[in-house]
Amino acid sequence: MTTNQDTQFVKLYPEEKVSEIQGDHRFFQCSRCCQDDTWDAVEPVNDMIRVMGEGTSVPAEMIPRCPHCGAEAFPWVRGYGNFLQGRKYDGEYQKISKYIRQNRDRRILFLELGVGRMTPMFIQEPFWNLTLNLPQARYIAVNDRYAFLPKEIEDRGMVITGDIGRVLRAAAHALQRPAAGEVSA
Numbered sequence: 001m002t003t004n005q006d007t008q009f010v011k012l013y014p015e016e017k018v019s020e021i022q023g024d025h026r027f028f029q030c031s032r033c034c035q036d037d038t039w040d041a042v043e044p045v046n047d048m049i050r051v052m053g054e055g056t057s058v059p060a061e062m063i064p065r066c067p068h069c070g071a072e073a074f075p076w077v078r079g080y081g082n083f084l085q086g087r088k089y090d091g092e093y094q095k096i097s098k099y100i101r102q103n104r105d106r107r108i109l110f111l112e113l114g115v116g117r118m119t120p121m122f123i124q125e126p127f128w129n130l131t132l133n134l135p136q137a138r139y140i141a142v143n144d145r146y147a148f149l150p151k152e153i154e155d156r157g158m159v160i161t162g163d164i165g166r167v168l169r170a171a172a173h174a175l176q177r178p179a180a181g182e183v184s185a
Helices: 008-012 042-052 087-103 124-133 151-156 164-176
Strands: 023-030 038-040 073-077 108-113 137-143 157-161
Touching (some): 124 137
Parallel strands (some): 137 157
Antiparallel strands (some): 023 073
16 A cells, blocks of 8 residues: 555556555546546656657647546646545555455554655554554554654554665565574575
8 A cells, every 4th residue: 555646666566456545647537526537647648748858838739638528637646636536546445455354364564664744544544543453463664754653552563763775674684684593504
């Protein structure tokens, strides 16, 4: 699950395993939300970039428009205006919900990487609640600024304050070292 809208996760993982709950720059929506519809933004944006060249403008006829009402198209991402929280959003939300339902009795680690305090309601607070309510769930947050951990999950969670890259490299290095009492071959 990611609140990043930059499509980086779908470059690394199968799309059906990535839940982009804040939208995705690969899609347009109507600025008026006239229909519960999103459509491809990649090709039109690439065309505009090509035509733009070294300039900063495109011909007016290339400005993306809603195929239903003709209003200006917006990127399908929260923050650009009227975020369409319809079918596509529900599908993204259902991906993570289905995974949690299917695995609720298994060990789950909610690993939160770099989530700030601007939108805690999308990842951070749900992870806290799930850790509290799923008996085998654990929570780890890695953040360069915030070290807050709710008291209710202190026994099942931790916060590591530091640079994410350094923390992950240190964790990978620690996993490569032999455990105490083991002999490396």
